[in-house]
Structures are given as structure tokens and as C-alpha cells.
Amino acid sequence: MHKKEKEIQLKRPPVVTIMGHVDHGKTSILDAIKNTNTITQEAGGITQNISAFDIEFKTRHITFIDTPGHELFSNMRKNGVLITDLVLLVIAVDDGIMPQTKEVINIIKENNLKTIVVFNKIDLPSNNIHKIKSDLAREGILLEGYGGDVPFQEISAKSKQGIDELMELIFLQYDFLDDIYTAENNNSMVVLESYKDNHVGNISLCIVENGIVKVGQYIYSLSTGELGKIRSIKNDRMMSIKEAGESCPIYISGSNNFLQVGEQVLFSDVKLNIKPEEIKSQEQVIENTEELSEEEIFKLENPIKKLSIIVKADTVGSLDAIVSALNGIELNNIEIDIFRKELGDVIEEDLNTAKDTYSVIIGFNIKSNSRIKKMAQNMHVIIMTYDILYRLVEDVKDAAESLIPPEYIEINNGKAEVKQIIKLSNKSLVLGSLVFEGKILNSSKCKVLRKDEIVFEGKIISLKHLKDEVKEVSSGTECGIIVSPSFEAEIGDTIVSYILDKV
Numbered sequence: 177m178h179k180k181e182k183e184i185q186l187k188r189p190p191v192v193t194i195m196g197h198v199d200h201g202k203t204s205i206l207d208a209i210k211n212t213n214t215i216t217q218e219a220g221g222i223t224q225n226i227s228a229f230d231i232e233f234k235t236r237h238i239t240f241i242d243t244p245g246h247e248l249f250s251n252m253r254k255n256g257v258l259i260t261d262l263v264l265l266v267i268a269v270d271d272g273i274m275p276q277t278k279e280v281i282n283i284i285k286e287n288n289l290k291t292i293v294v295f296n297k298i299d300l301p302s303n304n305i306h307k308i309k310s311d312l313a314r315e316g317i318l319l320e321g322y323g324g325d326v327p328f329q330e331i332s333a334k335s336k337q338g339i340d341e342l343m344e345l346i347f348l349q350y351d352f353l354d355d356i357y358t359a360e361n362n363n364s365m366v367v368l369e370s371y372k373d374n375h376v377g378n379i380s381l382c383i384v385e386n387g388i389v390k391v392g393q394y395i396y397s398l399s400t401g402e403l404g405k406i407r408s409i410k411n412d413r414m415m416s417i418k419e420a421g422e423s424c425p426i427y428i429s430g431s432n433n434f435l436q437v438g439e440q441v442l443f444s445d446v447k448l449n450i451k452p453e454e455i456k457s458q459e460q461v462i463e464n465t466e467e468l469s470e471e472e473i474f475k476l477e478n479p480i481k482k483l484s485i486i487v488k489a490d491t492v493g494s495l496d497a498i499v500s501a502l503n504g505i506e507l508n509n510i511e512i513d514i515f516r517k518e519l520g521d522v523i524e525e526d527l528n529t530a531k532d533t534y535s536v537i538i539g540f541n542i543k544s545n546s547r548i549k550k551m552a553q554n555m556h557v558i559i560m561t562y563d564i565l566y567r568l569v570e571d572v573k574d575a576a577e578s579l580i581p582p583e584y585i586e587i588n589n590g591k592a593e594v595k596q597i598i599k600l601s602n603k604s605l606v607l608g609s610l611v612f613e614g615k616i617l618n619s620s621k622c623k624v625l626r627k628d629e630i631v632f633e634g635k636i637i638s639l640k641h642l643k644d645e646v647k648e649v650s651s652g653t654e655c656g657i658i659v660s661p662s663f664e665a666e667i668g669d670t671i672v673s674y675i676l677d678k679v
């Protein structure tokens with residue numbers, strides 16, 4: 177066997193991360209490779225979670241990591257390259273270089289990642305590929321044949337044109353990579369995503385970095401020490417397996433602590449003596465209850481309106497994306513306060529906290545059972561649940577905006593001069609007036625000016641022309657006005673009739 181070939185066979189399968197702008201076809205490419213149809217199952221047709229798959233192509237394995245392209249999932253994109261040999265930078269040829277394409281290019285540059293540019297949707301008639309190639313050069317991505325050495329492949333995820341060539345290109349690039357990612361520790365895996373399952377407990381999606389991980393092994397975190405034993409390992413199709421080798425994407429359960437994204441987890445058949453760097457709770461709970469009183473003082477000093485929120489979500493990645501999206505909402509004099517952020521379904525304790533703190537509960541990809549919903553109703557606690565992140569963000573923004581008191585302007589000013597004052601038997605005063613500007617409106621707000629000073633503010637409760645009650649009286653016409661509350665007007669006062677309108 178040729179020496180180079182022998183070396184190649186010893187390499188673990190490549191880990192390839194698919195990145196690019198929203199809707200450029202990342203998940204479709206994976207579907208085309210896998211012969212599946214994931215995107216039709218995605219809420220809103222967009223990817224909102226990081227996921228990983230093991231794919232076999234011509235007897236060789238490859239791990240793909242699919243990342244979301246929507247702008248809100250910036251952190252997830254960064255996490256996608258934690259353990260990556262190659263990035264597929266997907267660009268739809270009908271759209272070109274978009275904001276998240278640029279974001280990915282920055283991630284590629286910062287981490288010095290080997291990249292293949294994938295021009296997708298070449299089946300479409302609107303094809304700007306030549307322009308995109310030169311735009312890429314301007315962004316510092318120099319393609320092969322265009323003054324650089326970044327390989328590219330033109331494909332259509334829809335017709336599958338170019339998919340096999342892309343797979344060949346991935347292996348070709350990978351096989352000639354001299355320095356593939358190597359973990360600092362033996363027998364380790366890295367966490368891509370974590371969530372809580374009501375039955376199984378903490379579950380983490382991990383990629384094995386090196387060694388073979390087995391059910392029953394002890395697991396350790398470098399930061400928090402012993403985590404327990406691996407209770408189950410599932411593959412990317414959620415089938416239970418006993419062990420998994422390098423580059424494999426797996427879901428593990430059994431950890432006592434919640435595993436943070438990016439964390440390196442060591443596994444071993446025997447107990448190890450790993451001293452944690454620092455022991456800290458991995459659960460994300462209420463930040464600090466003492467802050468409450470401070471906040472109350474702050475509230476008194478600053479009339480800033482606050483929308484207090486409890487966020488419950490399915491995964492750490494979602495929670496992260498929600499929190500940074502909500503923190504990014506900027507509204508004058510309104511503060512969005514994330515009082516609590518936690519994984520899992522809405523529970524009774526959330527309702528109590530929401531009631532005490534006047535918080536709204538926002539849930540993402542979680543359930544609230546009918547008992548909880550009923551309790552919430554009785555307690556007047558609002559639970560809003562979503563499966564599409566940008567809708568959640570829009571609604572929170574709307575809710576926050578509704579706290580801003582509307583600004584009003586006075587419109588339709590009409591002016592009348594008081595010429596005569598008549599006292600009725602019920603003691604009401606009728607102000608016999610002559611309208612000299614605009615219109616006086618019945619039931620409108622009014623103020624009275626005396627030598628340019630406001631001496632009264634109230635409402636017109638009766639407006640008569642001759643003997644008839646009328647809706648309005650125009651300039652040049654005499655009328656009888658009764659205002660409320662009653663007011664001792666003087667001859668020569670000016671009555672201003674106006675209505676308020678929201679700006």
C-alpha cells in the first residue's frame with residue numbers, strides 16, 4: 177500500500193460543518209446527501225438548532241454538522257465549528273453574499289478553517305455566479321482559478337447535480353489536510369448542544385474527539401470534575417448503541433451535571449482523579465434574588481418601564497439565541513428583563529415566580545400541559561409559547577412597545593369667544609359664544625384662555641345652535657356651550673375645543 181494511502185486510512189472520519197445565510201439551502205444539501213427530507217419538518221422551514229449526522233459515502237464515513245442561517249443564531253454558528261475539519265460555505269447563486277455569509281467568512285478567517293465554497297441552486301435561471309465569485313474575492317475568499325486555492329463546487333440540492341462531486345471533493349480536501357483537529361486529551365468528546373428530557377434527564381449531543389466511548393464509562397468535565405456514568409448512547413437516528421468511535425455524533429445521557437456547549441468531556445473505564453478547576457452550578461437559575469430590592473430602588477429612581485420575562489426553552493443553544501436576541505431589542509425607556517432562563521417545560525414554580533414578579537413566561541419548543549395552562553389562567557399569568565424564534569422576538573418587542581405610553585397631539589383646534597353668560601335653573605352656566613376660528617366640537621376636550629393664560633381645562637358637554645343640540649359649530653356662528661366641571665367664565669374668555677390624537 178502506498179504510504180499516503182495508509183496514513184489516510186488511519187485518519188478519523190472528517191467532521192464537516194455546513195454554514196451560510198438563511199435559506200441558501202444548507203439543510204437541503206444534507207437532505208440530498210442523506211436522501212431524506214428534513215426541511216419540510218422544520219418549523220417555519222428554517223433550521224433553529226444545531227444538529228449532526230453520520231453519513232456513509234462509498235464505504236467511508238463523514239460527519240456533517242448543520243447550522244442555522246438565521247441572523248438570530250450567531251452563537252450556534254460559532255459552536256458549529258468547535259470541532260471542524262472543513263467548512264462548507266453555502267451560497268445560493270440567486271442571492272449571493274448576504275450578511276450571514278459574511279459572518280461565516282469571519283468565523284472561517286478567525287479560526288483559520290479549511291473551506292469549500294458550495295454554490296447552490298444552480299438549477300435556478302437567475303444565476304449570478306460570476307459576480308459572486310468576484311464578490312468573494314473582495315471578502316478575502318480567493319477561489320481556485322481566481323487567484324487563490326479555495327476549492328468550490330457548483331450544485332443543486334434540488335436536482336442533486338454536483339452532489340457526488342461535492343462528496344469526492346470533501347474527501348479529497350480532507351485527505352490532504354496535514355493538520356486535522358486533534359484534541360488535547362485522550363478519550364474525549366466535545367458538547368455541541370444540551371437539553372433536558374423529562375424521563376432521561378440531561379442529554380447532550382457530542383462529537384467524539386478521540387477514543388471509543390462506551391455505555392457505563394465514567395465521564396468527567398475538566399471544569400467541574402466527575403459527572404457520573406454514561407447511561408445510554410444514541411446515534412444520529414436516535415438508535416441505542418453500545419459504543420461510538422472518533423468523529424461520531426452521539427447523544428449521551430447519564431451526566432449528573434448539565435453540560436455546557438463547547439465543554440470537553442473525558443470518558444474512562446476506570447475512575448479518574450480529576451480535580452475540577454472550579455466547581456460551579458451548571459444549571460442556569462435565577463441570577464440573584466437579592467437584586468430584586470435593588471431593582472425596586474432603581475425603579476423608584478428611574479421611571480423606566482420594565483418587561484419582566486421568564487424564558488423556558490428546549491436546548492442551551494435555543495436559550496442562548498433567545499437571550500441574545502431579547503437583549504438586542506432596544507426601545508427607549510423600556511427594559512426587557514430576563515428574570516429567569518431555564519431549560520424544560522413550564523412548571524408550577526415558574527407560575528409562582530411569574531405571579532410574584534409580574535413576569536410573562538415565554539416558552540420555546542416546550543410544552544405546558546393543560547393543568548399548568550389552567551393554573552396560569554387562574555393566576556393571571558401569561559404563557560406564550562413558540563416554535564419559531566423570530567416570531568417570539570417580534571411578539572416580545574410588540575409587548576414591550578405596548579408599555580410605552582402613546583404620545584398625543586391636540587388636533588382640530590377651534591376657538592370661540594365668550595359673549596354672554598346665562599345661568600340655567602339647574603345652576604349650569606351656558607356660555608353664549610361666537611366661533612371665530614375652526615370648529616367647536618361637541619363632547620371634545622376644551623380649555624379656556626384668559627389673556628393667553630389657561631384658566632380652565634375640561635370637556636364640552638353640551639353644544640347648542642339656536643335651540644338644537646349640535647355636533648359642531650363652524651367659524652362665524654354663534655352657539656351655547658356648557659363645559660364640565662362647571663367654571664366661572666368671564667366675558668371675553670376664549671374657549672378652545674380640541675381632540676387628542678395618538679402620534
Ligand SMILES: Nc1nc2c(ncn2[C@@H]2O[C@H](COP(=O)(O)OP(=O)(O)OP(=O)(O)O)[C@@H](O)[C@H]2O)c(=O)[nH]1
Pocket residue numbers: 196197198199200201202203204205215221222223224243244245246296297298299300331332333334335
Ligand atoms: N431551486 C432550488 N431551491 C433550493 C435548492 N436548495 C434549497 N432550495 C430551497 O431553498 C429553501 C431553503 O432551503 P433550506 O435547505 O431550508 O435552507 P437552509 O440554508 O437550511 O436554511 P436555514 O437552515 O433556515 O438557514 C427551501 O425552500 C428549499 O426547497 C436548490 O438547489 N434549488
Ligand SMILES: [Mg+2]
Pocket residue numbers: 202203204222223242243244245
Ligand atoms: Mg437549514
